[in-house]
Amino acid sequence: MSVLQTPVNPEEREVVRQAVHAFLTDLCCSFKTGINFYDSSLGTSGKNQNHILTGFLSSLQKASTDALSADLVISVLRACPDQLHHFLSSLAPTLNPRPSAAWVSSMDMLIQIYEAQPTELSFLSTKLPSAHLNLVAMSLVLVLPPDKVMSTFTWGLKQSSQPVRHKILDFLKVALQRALHILTNVRSLADSSDPSLAQLGPRLKESLLKKLPDAATLLGCWTKMMAERTQPNKDVSKEDIPSVASIQHIVRLQQVMCLYQELVPTMLSDSPHHVSSLLEGVRGVGEGDGGQDEDRMLPQLYLLKLLAGTDARQLPWAKENAARHSLMYLLLEMTTKVSASRKLKEVTQHLVAELLQSTGLFQDQDQELAIWLRHLAVTMVPDVVDFTARMMTMFVSNPYPYMDPSDGHRGGGRCR
Structure with missing residues (x-):
């Protein structure tokens, strides 16, 4: 039939x-x-209650x-x-990272899974003593996938495919945002209601850093990306996934670096040789990429945010690049390159001023520094920028010959 x-x-x-x-x-x-x-243990007890x-x-x-x-x-x-x-x-x-549409679909779902997870940790308000719960492991469940997945992501960041690296960075951005939000909540609870949670934050941060790709891997992504701008990867056109615009990839990597720096504030000061590479790369974007001024300035603003988040006293102020430009010159040049948006000008000048103030050499002079930067941006004369950068580099690199006589004059004035 x-x-x-x-x-x-x-x-x-x-x-x-x-x-x-x-x-x-x-x-x-x-x-x-x-x-x-x-x-209540979020699967960390060793017993599967939902088999x-x-x-x-x-x-x-x-x-x-x-x-x-x-x-x-x-x-x-x-x-x-x-x-x-x-x-x-x-x-x-x-x-497992690979340049295929199926992998991109799986990664998109993974990102959606973690975006849907709650950021408020209800188990922190439980009446059970913290000794009865593995709070660090429970927190990690809501932030990162298992180790065997994370290890492949670290490997994927070292691959030649920029779209693959970009998609992994998309996930890391979500994971780091969640991790930082949870750490903030833990600190708030420890300060306001449960002092016993004071040790959870440092322990959770330590565990996160063991599982996340390290700073060297992220900075290596930048080096690889800069090399691709001069010598594009010919195999990308053969991949089964859409390509990523260079400026989008730069911004995503910088966003991840900024988030990672909140976990490791010494990320750049521990690798000072990468600072010049970051500056040169962003300078190249400003000169060589088209698009709106706002889009081209995003890498510059994120770079300034990165620099402002590090210890400015540890930056290689006196080191010059191949064009004999110092870090100070590249920073001051940024303030003169913003042309279209008044808001972008103000943000750029504010971040540069914040970075210079963090050297500790401009205390109680924030208003004067802001005025000085505004006038320098209006001047836009390369010779003036170069001269100012050389003078500022001499001062920041070795301030004592200039500060001691100044302090002496001030002291003498008070005595009289």
Whole structure:
């Protein structure tokens, strides 16, 4: 007996799909009417309290190719974060970095999964003593995937494919934002209500730094990117994923660096030889890239934010690049390059002033420094910028011959 094949109406099929999706979402996400159980340890106790969900999620490893399936996975993992590492461990092979559309889809879903996770840590307000809970491990569950996934991301940042590196940086931006938000909440709770949490922040930061790519890897991405600007990778055109605009990649890498610097304030001062490379790279963007002034200035603003976040006394002020330009010259030049936006001018001048003030040599002179920078930006004469940069470099590199006589004059004036 043959079975008659009747054509399926696409609209009716979609109605059925939506109904099944709604049913499964309620079944897997509701603690009241569903099959899931609340795990207060977020899966860190060693006991899987939702093994049925584990099996179900494992059957959805290709969820990234279907919007409804991906939405179901994201909803289940938001309701039951104890399943995050179970599911992502099974998903690990599809997250192995490679220039393919399937990998990009898997990474997009991973980013959406962590964006959907709560940033407020309800387990910190539990009445159980902290000794009964592994608070560091529980916090990490909500920030980073399992180690075997993170290790492949570190490896992926060293690959030649810029789109692959860019997508990994997209995830790291989300992870670092979540980590910093959680650390802020922990410090706030420790200060206001639970002093016993005071040690959680440093321990969590230490664990994060062990799992995240290190500063050398991120700075290596910059070196690789600068090399690609002069010698483009010919294999990129053969990859099965869209290319990334150079300026977008620069900005994303700088955003990740800025976030990472909040965890490691000495990132640049520990690698002073990279400062000149950062400045030269951003200078090249300003000179060689088209687009709106605001777009071209973004790399400059993020670079200034990076420099303002480091110890300015440790920066290589006297070191010159191949064109015999010092760090001071490149900074002052930035204030003269902004032409279209008054707001961009003000932000640039403010960040440069903030960086110079952090040297400790311009105390109580913030207004004078701001006026000086504004007039320098109006002048826009290369010889003036060069002369000013040389004088400022001499002062910042070795201020004592200039400060001691000045202090002597001030002291003499007070005595008289």
